[in-house]
Amino acid sequence: MKVSRLIFLSLFALSLFGCSYDSENDFLDGSDDPGDPDVLVNYTDDVQPIIQNACIGCHASPPVNGAPFALVNFSQVNQRANGIISRISLQSGSAGAMPPSGRLPQATIDKVQQWINDGKLEN
Numbered sequence: 223m224k225v226s227r228l229i230f231l232s233l234f235a236l237s238l239f240g241c242s243y244d245s246e247n248d249f250l251d252g253s254d255d256p257g258d259p260d261v262l263v264n265y266t267d268d269v270q271p272i273i274q275n276a277c278i279g280c281h282a283s284p285p286v287n288g289a290p291f292a293l294v295n296f297s298q299v300n301q302r303a304n305g306i307i308s309r310i311s312l313q314s315g316s317a318g319a320m321p322p323s324g325r326l327p328q329a330t331i332d333k334v335q336q337w338i339n340d341g342k343l344e345n
């Protein structure tokens with residue numbers, strides 16, 4: 223009884239520490255290598271998922287809920303990049319802040335800014 227309990231505990235400990243945490247980071251980041259500062263931010267891996275989560279509920283094609291334009295593809299987002307970064311950088315609740323439901327996490331806003339700094343790459 224005691225031995226089997228010990229084996230169970232060892233297996234449980236293994237299952238906790240056996241998995242590398244890196245894979246979860248890769249998933250959250252969505253890009254090639256989150257630890258590598260040389261990897262440039264691009265639309266397909268980094269920006270499109272943000273827009274899809276937070277913006278296309280209104281900025282769809284065609285736009286709904288009074289949104290003035292669609293943000294569903296690279297060319298639309300690329301063209302509106304400056305407007306996008308200024309609206310998402312506004313404080314929550316201030317007039318024109320996007321998305322209207324509340325400010326995105328700062329790290330997400332930084333990622334969009336980094337995409338612009340990196341030259342607005344498509345992929």
Ligand code: HEC
Pocket residue numbers: 273276277278279280281287288289290302305306309310317318319320321322323
């Ligand atoms: C709930 C609907 C809704 C969501 C979600 C939403 N928007 Fe908007 N957006 C609007 C509406 C309505 C307007 C027009 C009123 C205004 O300019 O504030 C607008 C305007 C804008 C404008 C300015 C348009 C112009 O004329 O220059 C930008 C840029 C923008 N949105 C970007 C975004 C981004 C980026 C997201 C996601 C982070 C987002 N929006 C999410 C409804 C939405």
